[in-house]
Each structure stands twice: as structure tokens, then as C-alpha cells.
Amino acid sequence: MSKLTPSRHSSSEKGSGGLNRRDLFKATAAGAVLASVPLAQKESQATPVKTSAHIVIAGAGAAGLSVASRLAERFDGAKITIIDARKAHYYQPGYTLVAAGLKSKGYVTSTTKDYLPSNIDLIEQAVQEFDPEGNSVTTASGQKIKYDYLVVATGMILDYAAIEGMDTDRIGQDGLGSVYHSPEKAEATWQAMSRFADEGGQGLFLRPATEMKCAGAPLKYTFITDDYLRRRGTRKKTELVYAAHNKTLFSVPIVNEKVRMLYLERDIKIIPDRVMTGIDLSRKVGVFSTPEGQEEIPYDFVNVIPPMRAPNPVRYSPLAWQTGAFAHDGWMEVDKKTLRHERFDNIWAVGDIAGVPKGKTAASVKWQVPVAVDQIVATVDGKTSDSFYNGYTSCPLITQLGRAMLVEFDYQNNLVPSFPGVIAPLEELWITWVMKTMALKPTYLSMLRGQA
Amino acid sequence: MKDLDLGTLISVFQEMMGPLFWLLLLVAIGGLVAFGFVFLREGKLEGARLIRSEIIGVIGGFVALAIMAWVTESGFTDAGGPVDWLLIGVIWGIGLVGVTVLAYAIQGVMTIRRS
Ligand SMILES: Cc1cc2nc3c(=O)[nH]c(=O)nc-3n(C[C@H](O)[C@H](O)[C@H](O)COP(=O)(O)OP(=O)(O)OC[C@H]3O[C@@H](n4cnc5c(N)ncnc54)[C@H](O)[C@@H]3O)c2cc1C
Numbered sequence: 001m002s003k004l005t006p007s008r009h010s011s012s013e014k015g016s017g018g019l020n021r022r023d024l025f026k027a028t029a030a031g032a033v034l035a036s037v038p039l040a041q042k043e044s045q046a047t048p049v050k051t052s053a054h055i056v057i058a059g060a061g062a063a064g065l066s067v068a069s070r071l072a073e074r075f076d077g078a079k080i081t082i083i084d085a086r087k088a089h090y091y092q093p094g095y096t097l098v099a100a101g102l103k104s105k106g107y108v109t110s111t112t113k114d115y116l117p118s119n120i121d122l123i124e125q126a127v128q129e130f131d132p133e134g135n136s137v138t139t140a141s142g143q144k145i146k147y148d149y150l151v152v153a154t155g156m157i158l159d160y161a162a163i164e165g166m167d168t169d170r171i172g173q174d175g176l177g178s179v180y181h182s183p184e185k186a187e188a189t190w191q192a193m194s195r196f197a198d199e200g201g202q203g204l205f206l207r208p209a210t211e212m213k214c215a216g217a218p219l220k221y222t223f224i225t226d227d228y229l230r231r232r233g234t235r236k237k238t239e240l241v242y243a244a245h246n247k248t249l250f251s252v253p254i255v256n257e258k259v260r261m262l263y264l265e266r267d268i269k270i271i272p273d274r275v276m277t278g279i280d281l282s283r284k285v286g287v288f289s290t291p292e293g294q295e296e297i298p299y300d301f302v303n304v305i306p307p308m309r310a311p312n313p314v315r316y317s318p319l320a321w322q323t324g325a326f327a328h329d330g331w332m333e334v335d336k337k338t339l340r341h342e343r344f345d346n347i348w349a350v351g352d353i354a355g356v357p358k359g360k361t362a363a364s365v366k367w368q369v370p371v372a373v374d375q376i377v378a379t380v381d382g383k384t385s386d387s388f389y390n391g392y393t394s395c396p397l398i399t400q401l402g403r404a405m406l407v408e409f410d411y412q413n414n415l416v417p418s419f420p421g422v423i424a425p426l427e428e429l430w431i432t433w434v435m436k437t438m439a440l441k442p443t444y445l446s447m448l449r450g451q452a
Numbered sequence: 453m454k455d456l457d458l459g460t461l462i463s464v465f466q467e468m469m470g471p472l473f474w475l476l477l478l479v480a481i482g483g484l485v486a487f488g489f490v491f492l493r494e495g496k497l498e499g500a501r502l503i504r505s506e507i508i509g510v511i512g513g514f515v516a517l518a519i520m521a522w523v524t525e526s527g528f529t530d531a532g533g534p535v536d537w538l539l540i541g542v543i544w545g546i547g548l549v550g551v552t553v554l555a556y557a558i559q560g561v562m563t564i565r566r567s
Contacts, residue, residue, distance in 0.1 A: 102525050402530030422535055430526060430536040437524045442467035451463035 048076035049381045056147035058127045058137060060084035062092075062362050062448065063351025064153035065115045066369040069450025072117040074377045080119070081147075083139060085126040087111055089448075091441055093362050095179050096217055096398065098186040100224045101194060102437070105183035115448040127154070130317040132344040148346065149376060152332055154314055155352045156213065156360075159307045164278035164287070166304060175201075175284060175301040179221055180213075193225055193301055200234035201300030204286055206243040208307040209275045210329055213352050213360040216395035216407065218242075219249060219259055221303050226266050227400045240267070241297065243274035243288060251358075252413045255397075258426045262399055271297075279304065310353055319347065321355050331355030336411065337388040339372045346379075348372045356391070358411050363394035366447050392416060396436040404432040483554040490560030498560070505555040512551025513544040 055071060057064045060082050068082050094108035116122055125139035136146045158180055160166050171178045172188025175196060179189050196203060203225055207218040222242055229235040242249070242263065249263070249270065250256040263270055274295070278287035285296045286304075308329070314320060315330025319341065322333070332349040333342045336356040341347040350372045352360045359368065367389060374387035391411030398404040406423050408416050417425045423432065446452035465473045491497065520543050521527035528540050 400530075402524075402526035403532050424533065424535075428532045430528070430530040430532055431539050433526055433530065434520070434524050434539070437526070438468070439464070442464045445467040446460065446463040449463070452460045 046074075048074055049377055050076045051078050051380050053148040053380055054079045054081070054146065055149045055151065055376070056080075056137060056145055057082040057151045057153060058084075058130075059153035059155060059351070059353070060086070060112045060116075060122070061089070061153060061155050061351065062444070063155070063353075063365045063369065064151070065089070065112070065448040066365060066450060067151050067153060067350055067373060068120050069115070069117055069448065070369060070373045071376065072119055073450060074373060075380070078380075079121070081121045081123060081145065082116070083123045083125060083127050083137070083145070084112065085124060085140065087113075087124065089115065090183060091444060093214070093440060093444065095183065095186040096220055096224070097437065098183060099177070099179040099189045099193065099221065100398075100401070101190045102401075105187045107441075108183045108186070115445070117450075127313055129313060130319055132318050132341075132347060135346070149380065150347045151372065151376070152314060152319065152347065152349045152353055153351045154311045156211075156308045157311050159210075159309055160304075162307045163276055163304065165281060166279050166306070167281060170281055171304075174281060175299060176279075176281060176304065177301060178304045178306075179217065180305055189303065193228070193303075196301035197225065197228040197232045197234060199300070200229065200236075200238040202298060203229075203238060203240045204243065204297055204299035204302040205241065206274065206276050206286070206288075206303070207245050207305050209245040210307040210309060211326075211331065211360060212305070212308045214395060215250060215360075216397045218303065218305050220398040220404075222268060223262075223266070223399045224401065225301070225303075226268060231401075239269065241269045241271060243276070243286070243297065244270055244272045245275050247272045252407070252409045252415075254413075254415060254426070255407050255409070258405070259397070262428075276304065314353060319344070319349075326355035336391070337371075338375050338385075339368060339389060340375055348376060356389075356411075358391040358409070359389075359393045361393050361395060362444055362447075363408075364392060366443075366452070367392040369447070390416075394418075396432050396440070398433065398436065399428045402433050403428040403430055404436055405429070406432040406435070479554075480550070483550070483557050486557035486561055487553050490557055490564065493564060494560070498563075501556060501559050501563075505552045505559065506548075508555040509548045509550075509552030512555075513548035515551075516543050516547025 055078055057068055064082055064084065068080060071080055089110045089112045091108040094103060097103040098105055098108060123139060125141055127137045128140045129138040136144050138144045160168050168181055170176050171181060171185040172192050175192055177189035177192045179186050205218060205222040222240065226240055229238050248256045249259045273291050274288040276286055277289050284300065285298045286302055288295045288297060309315060310320060310330035314332060319332050320330040321327040332353050332355050334340060334349045334354050334356065335342060339348050339350060339354055350368050351365050371387045371389040374385040378385035394408040396404045397407050405426055405428055407425055408418060410416050415425050417423065423429065443452050517528065517540065531537055531540060
């Protein structure tokens with residue numbers, strides 16, 4: 001019954017609001033599916049706190065918008081300003097489905113304004129400078145904005161320039177893929193991968209050695225490519241190679257073991273301690289650093305995932321970690337439970353920018369936002385909050401088209417399944433796939449509106 | 453897993469289906485009300501009509517599964533564990549019961565209007 005045809009792009013696959021056939025059909029099983037979506041806690045529905053404080057949110061992505069929506073509800077009289085130059089909003093967890101040929105780029109693209117509460121000011125510029133001592137931020141046009149409280153939610157940057165020879169304009173050509181780049185390039189990656197699946201050859205997969213968002217995504221895309229090759233009868237003349245940045249595939253040991261066994265079963269070759277430093281697009285070889293020196297690995301298709309770092313205005317500001325593992329790439333120095341800055345007590349970080357050991361996913365954002373908001377509201381109200389973030393992260397790890405493993409874990413690498421005994425965390429299940437394809441986007445959008 | 457309240461569920465469903473969510477809710481409630489009306493009016497379940505409705509309902513169950521397969525670009529051949537079979541059963545069941553009730557109600561209302 002699985003019927004995955006290469007281009008099932010339908011214009012009806014856009015967000016909410018449109019009445020179309022597909023929407024109609026979604027209703028049928030929605031009840032059953034929804035019962036299976038991990039939903040985070042709702043903050044205490046207390047009466048709004050009266051204040052005239054000015055709260056500035058830098059970044060209007062998943063975390064910034066969710067924080068804005070919730071703060072708008074929790075305060076009465078506060079001035080809330082959100083700053084982001086990007087007008088488009090991207091549902092990034094959907095990039096994998098776009099690059100798998102299952103969704104079009106319209107599925108992941110909307111606009112920031114769709115989710116913004118009316119009583120919030122939007123400044124469509126980037127923050128260029130953070131001055132935590134002076135309690136102000138300065139935008140790209142030089143506009144200085146003072147704040148009483150600051151939430152930093154700028155996400156991260158993809159440092160393609162760190163890979164010598166990489167040219168993002170060529171994604172989609174000559175076997176070059178890069179799912180992470182953008183909705184357009186995720187679609188271009190699908191075209192390159194689909195051609196590869198028709199012809200076979202050597203497929204090269206990898207991840208950066210830095211912190212990264214959704215560390216499961218590189219693994220998923222390898223599984224998806226493997227499945228397409230099998231469906232098109234080209235798997236036998238194909239070698240799939242996964243270049244791991246260290247000796248593991250995933251930071252949570254029990255998940256790592258499971259993926260290792262699945263890779264063994266699917267005949268995906270793992271080569272450890274390989275970090276991509278360059279690429280030769282005309283010769284089609286990846287250049288990797290290894291403990292023994294430099295190594296070239298040829299490919300017919302590659303999914304390049306560049307190093308990820310804090311955006312420069314954060315990275316080179318006093319907000320960043322000054323020492324330790326998170327200092328090099330400039331992640332923000334916050335307490336891992338309260339998400340409050342360790343040195344500036346009127347500043348919080350939410351989402352990918354937070355320098356905490358786990359949780360660069362939208363699922364983490366969902367759990368971080370209520371905590372940060374509770375902490376901020378309590379602080380403004382002169383109280384303390386006992387709302388803490390435990391490192392919760394989740395990843396529907398697609399292992400083939402039609403099946404995924406729902407992997408949920410915390411700071412301690414404990415598995416924290418939402419449905420113990422019902423949805424087994426390390427089992428490849430259709431229900432998890434159904435969640436990923438049907439329920440995650442609506443849950444994400446509800447989160448942006450502060451309703452999930 | 454913390455509390456999952458009704459407001460959250462409604463919000464998520466609305467994101468998923470848009471205005472259609474409310475339309476379907478109306479159809480479901482309308483179907484139940486009409487069924488109740490027919491049952492109270494006739495004072496019994498009409499055997500032949502019920503069997504006809506159940507037959508249509510069985511088809512409804514399969515249609516529900518086909519729709520799910522289409523929406524998720526996958527299907528029951530992808531089932532990997534007991535919970536998947538449970539989900540398939542639930543989807544089929546929702547299709548069956550929903551369509552049976554609707555079919556019974558529509559036929560009942562038509563009979564009542566004719567007489
Ligand atoms: C391919 C891929 C697959 C993924 N899969 C999953 C998944 O399956 N499950 C999951 O939970 N998560 C997944 N994620 C991760 C998830 O999308 C991110 O963790 C989430 O979007 C983080 O939210 P954020 O608000 O921190 O960052 P973003 O959503 O990236 O938003 C950051 C915002 O900050 C803005 N910004 C940047 N710099 C500045 C500045 N100087 N001033 C003002 N604004 C600025 C940007 O323009 C952007 O709008 C995936 C991500 C990718 C790329």
C-alpha cells in the first residue's frame with residue numbers, strides 16, 4: 001500500500017485555512033493521531049501581571065514567536081518588541097520531507113506576521129549589536145533600542161564558508177545536496193537525490209563536529225536515500241557511506257546503538273572520526289579531516305551539512321560563553337534549567353542559540369518556552385518560579401519511508417517517552433511516521449501562537 | 453508528558469484542517485442528533501436499515517484507511533508494531549461507526565419525511 005511516487009507535490013499542501021480535499025481527508029484519523037502528539041505543559045493560567053516593562057525579543061523564529069505569543073498573554077501593559085529582518089517563516093522540521101520528495105517548499109514556508117499577536121511591535125531588521133551592560137540592542141540601521149528584559153532567540157547560522165570549495169548556488173547540481181540550507185535548496189536536494197536513486201553510485205552522508213540543530217536529521221536522510229534506492233532497484237549497485245564526526249552516530253548512547261544496528265542491517269557503511277573541511281564540486285570528492293590527516297572521499301551524491309554557530313552579533317558579544325565547550329562557536333551562556341543568562345539577570349535565551357548541553361530542536365523550543373516565560377513573568381512580578389527545563393528533546397527519527405522511531409531524551413541521556421508502553425521509543429513504527437507527517441506541523445504552528 | 457488540554461487539541465486540529473475542522477464537527481454532531489431523533493421517533497432500531505447502514509459503514513472504514521494512506525503517503529503495509537495495528541483498527545473503526553450512524557440517520561430522516 002505504500003505508494004511513494006517521486007513528485008507528489010500538490011498545491012494543496014499548504015498550511016491551514018484552505019479548504020481542500022486533502023484537508024477533508026485528514027479529519028478521518030486525526031483523533032487517533034492527535035492522541036499521540038507529545039504536548040508540552042501549559043503555563044499556569046494566572047491573571048496577567050501588570051507592568052510597564054519593555055521586553056525585547058531578538059529573533060522571530062520558532063522560539064521568538066512562541067515566547068512573544070505567551071508573554072503577550074501573561075502581561076498587562078507591557079511593551080513587547082520583536083526584532084527580525086526575515087519576513088518569511090520557515091517550518092524547518094519539514095525540510096526533511098521536502099528533500100524526501102513528499103512535500104513541496106510551500107509546505108514549509110509562511111510569513112512571520114501570520115503568527116504575531118496584534119499588541120506586539122515588529123521591527124524588521126537584524127540586531128547588529130547586543131549591549132547587555134547598557135541594556136540595549138542596536139539594529140542594522142543603527143537604531144538603538146533600550147529594554148528592561150531581553151529574550152535572545154536568534155537561532156544559529158549555517159557556516160557554509162567554513163567548507164572550502166562549497167558553493168551553495170550549486171546545490172541540486174552534480175550530486176550536491178544540502179537539506180539544511182533553505183526550502184528551495186531542500187527541494188533542489190530532492191532532485192539531486194532522486195537522480196542518484198535512479199542511477200546508483202556512491203552516496204556520502206555526514207554531520208558537522210559543532211553543535212547542530214536536529215542531530216537526527218543527517219541520519220534520517222541517509223535512511224530515506226537508502227529506501228529510495230531499494231524501491232528503484234539501484235541499491236545493489238550503490239555504496240552508502242556515513243562519515244561520523246566522532247566515534248558515535250548520536251549523542252545518546254542507547255539511540256546510537258540502535259542506529260548503528262540499523263545501519264548494519266541496511267548495509268550503510270560507517271566511517272568514524274571524519275569531519276568535512278572541504279569539497280571539490282567538479283571532481284565530486286569530499287575532503288575530510290581524520291586523526292591520520294586529510295582524506296578524500298568520492299561521491300555521486302552528498303548531503304553537505306555545514307558547521308553551525310551562533311550568529312556573529314551574539315557570538316562576539318558579552319552574551320556568549322567565555323570559556324568551555326560552548327565558547328568557540330559563541331552559544332549563549334545561560335543556566336541550563338532556567339535559561340537565564342549566567343551574568344546578566346534580565347536576559348534569557350530560548351531555542352537553538354542557548355548554550356545548553358541538549359535541545360536544538362523545535363520540540364525543545366516547545367518545552368523551553370513555557371519555562372523561560374514563567375521565569376520572566378516571575379522576575380517581573382518580583383517572585384521566583386519553580387519552572388525548570390530538563391533538557392527534553394525529541395526527534396521522530398525516520399528509518400524508512402512510512403516508519404520512524406520516536407526518540408525523546410533529556411540532559412542525562414535518559415529516554416523520556418511520552419507514551420511508555422504504547423509507543424516504544426526505539427521501535428520503527430508507522431504511528432510515529434503518521435505523527436511526523438500529519439500532526440507535527442499543526443502542533444508547531446499552535447506553539448507559535450502560544451496555544452500548544 | 454504533561455497535561456494535554458482541550459484548548460490545545462482544538463488549536464492543533466484547527467491548524468491541521470482549518471475551517472473544515474468545524475464543518476466536520478458540525479456533521480458529526482448533526483449526524484448524532486439526527487440519529488437520536490430517528491431512534492426516538494421510531495422507538496426502535498430498524499433492522500434492515502441498520503444492516504444496510506453497516507454495510508455502507510464497512511466501506512466507510514476502508515475509505516478512512518485509504519484516505520490516511522494518501523495523506524501520510526504511507527499505509528498499513530508500513531505497520532511495524534502492535535500500536536500500529538491498533539491505530540489502523542481505530543481509524544477503520546472511526547470510519548465504520550461514523551459512516552454507519554450517518555447513513556442510518558439520513559435514511560431514517562428520509563423515511564420519516566416520506567410518511
Ligand atoms: C533540516 C532540519 C530538520 C529539522 N528537524 C527537526 C525535527 O524533526 N524535529 C524538531 O523538533 N526540530 C527539527 N529541526 C530543528 C528546528 O527547526 C529548530 O531547532 C528550531 O527552528 C529552532 O528555533 P529557533 O527559534 O531557535 O531558531 P529559528 O527557528 O531558526 O529562528 C531564528 C530566527 O532568528 C532570526 N535571527 C538570526 N539572527 C538574528 C539577529 N542578529 N537579529 C534578529 N534576528 C535574528 C532569524 O532570521 C530567524 O528568524 C530541524 C531543523 C532543520 C534545519
